[in-house]
Amino acid sequence: MKNRIPSHASILRRLLAVGSLALGLATPLHAEVLPGQGITVQPLKSSLAEEAFQTLLVSRALEKLGYTVLPMKDLEPATQHLAIANGDATFMANHWHLLHADFYRNSGGDAKLFRSEGAYAEGAVQGYLIDRKTAEQHGITRIDQLKDPAIARLFDSDGDGRADLTGCNPGWGCELAIERHLTAYGLRQHVTHRQGSYAALMADTIARFKQGQPILYYTWTPYWVSAVLRPGSDVVWLQVPASAPQAGAPDTRQPNGRDYGFQADREQIVANRAFVEKNPAAARLFELMKLPIGDINAQNLRMSVGANSQQDVERHADGWIRVHQQLFDGWIAEALAASKPQAAGAD
Numbered sequence: 001m002k003n004r005i006p007s008h009a010s011i012l013r014r015l016l017a018v019g020s021l022a023l024g025l026a027t028p029l030h031a032e033v034l035p036g037q038g039i040t041v042q043p044l045k046s047s048l049a050e051e052a053f054q055t056l057l058v059s060r061a062l063e064k065l066g067y068t069v070l071p072m073k074d075l076e077p078a079t080q081h082l083a084i085a086n087g088d089a090t091f092m093a094n095h096w097h098l099l100h101a102d103f104y105r106n107s108g109g110d111a112k113l114f115r116s117e118g119a120y121a122e123g124a125v126q127g128y129l130i131d132r133k134t135a136e137q138h139g140i141t142r143i144d145q146l147k148d149p150a151i152a153r154l155f156d157s158d159g160d161g162r163a164d165l166t167g168c169n170p171g172w173g174c175e176l177a178i179e180r181h182l183t184a185y186g187l188r189q190h191v192t193h194r195q196g197s198y199a200a201l202m203a204d205t206i207a208r209f210k211q212g213q214p215i216l217y218y219t220w221t222p223y224w225v226s227a228v229l230r231p232g233s234d235v236v237w238l239q240v241p242a243s244a245p246q247a248g249a250p251d252t253r254q255p256n257g258r259d260y261g262f263q264a265d266r267e268q269i270v271a272n273r274a275f276v277e278k279n280p281a282a283a284r285l286f287e288l289m290k291l292p293i294g295d296i297n298a299q300n301l302r303m304s305v306g307a308n309s310q311q312d313v314e315r316h317a318d319g320w321i322r323v324h325q326q327l328f329d330g331w332i333a334e335a336l337a338a339s340k341p342q343a344a345g346a347d
Contacts (some may be wrong), residue, residue: 002141002268012200022271029252033066033074034065035279035336036279039066039279040068041067041068041069041091041275042088042089042090043089043090043092044073044091044092045075046075046077046172047074048198049303049313050223050224050296051094052313053296053316054120054296055072055093055094056313056314057093057291057320058091058093058285058322060317060318060339061328061335065339067282069137075089076172077094077095077096077172078103078171078173080092080105081095081103081104084270085107085112087272087275089272090272091269091271092268092269092270093267093269095115095268095270096173096265096267096268097115097175097267097268100173113270113273114271114273114275114276114286115270116249116268116289117143117287118268118290119266119290120266120267120290121267121291122266122290123266124221124267124293126218127220127237127260128165128237128238128260128261129216129217129229129238130155130215130238131215131229131234132232132233132235134154134214134215136249141232141239142238142239143185143187143198143235143261144186146216147186152191154214155214155215158192161192164216165178165192165194165195165218166194166198166202166216167195167201167218167220167328169195170196170197177262181261184243206229206269209234215229221293222267222296223297223300224300224304226297228301231347238260240259251263269286269289271286280338282335283338284335288334289310299316
C-alpha cells in the first residue's frame with residue numbers, strides 16, 4: 001500500500017496542536033493576575049521636592065501590585081485634596097491629619113476621600129525657632145516677647161524695625177496658623193511674615209546663621225532643616241503664651257507642659273474614595289505602609305546637599321526598599337491577600 005501524503009490542512013492542524021501544547025507548557029495553568037492590572041494611578045505631592053521620596057515609595061508598592069503609576073504631579077495641599085476627591089488624581093502621601101483637616105473636610109471628607117487609619121509617618125511637629133546664642137543672651141523663650149521693639153529689632157534683616165519671620169508658603173495650611181498666631185499674640189505690628197519660596201528663604205536664613213546673625217523661622221519635621229539647624233544645639237524652639245489663641249482652638253500644650261503653638265501631628269495617605277472601594281489591595285497597602293520619620297529626615301538631608309535630581313530620589317527610594325525588603329514584601333503579600341476576599345470561603 002502506498003503511503004498517503006498528508007494534506008496541507010492536516011499538516012496545519014498538527015502544527016497548531018503542537019503549538020498549543022508548547023504554549024501550554026510555557027504558560028502556568030494558574031497564572032496570577034495582579035489586582036492593579038489595567039488600572040492607572042495618578043499620585044500627587046506639593047511643590048516641596050522633599051515630598052517625592054515618601055510618595056515614590058507608595059508608587060513603587062502600587063507598581064508591585066500591577067498598577068500603572070504615572071509620574072507624580074505637583075499641587076499645593078488644598079488643591080491636592082480637591083483633585084483627589086474629584087477623581088482627577090488618585091492619592092497623596094503628605095496629608096497632615098490636623099494641619100490639613102479643613103482641606104479634607106472642605107473637599108468632601110469621608111464621602112469622597114479615604115484617609116488611612118494609622119500614620120504613614122508618626123511624630124510630625126512644627127513651630128518657631130531662633131538661634132540659641134540670641135535666645136540665651138536675651139532670655140528669649142516665648143514668641144510673644146517679640147512685642148518688645150528691642151527684641152523684635154534683633155531679628156530685623158531689612159531695617160524696618162520689625163522681626164523678619166521666615167514663614168510658610170501660601171496654600172500649605174501652616175501659613176493660616178501663623179497668621180492666627182500673629183493676631184492672637186499681638187504681633188502684627190512687630191513681626192513680618194516672610195513668604196515665597198520656603199527653600200530659598202531658608203537658604204538665606206541659614207546663611208545669616210552662619211554669619212553669626214540672629215535668625216527667626218518656622219519649620220516642621222520631617223524636613224531637612226532640623227538636621228542642619230539642630231534644635232537644642234544650634235537653635236531653640238519658642239513657646240507661645242499659655243492661653244489658647246482663640247475660643248475653641250485646640251490645646252497645643254505638650255505632656256511636659258511646654259506649648260509650641262501646634263499640636264503634634266502625623267502624616268497619612270489620602271486617596272480617592274471610589275478608587276479605594278474598587279481596589280481593596282491598594283486600600284490595604286495604604287493602611288499597612290509605615291515610614292520612620294527619621295528616614296524621611298535623612299533622605300531630605302541628602303537632597304539638601306545636592307542629591308536632589310529625580311534619578312537621585314529614585315535611587316534613594318529603591319535603596320530604602322532593598323534595605324527593608326522583607327518589610328516591603330510583607331506589605332505586598334498582605335495587600336495581594338486583601339484582593340481575594342473569597343479565597344478563604346472557597347470549596
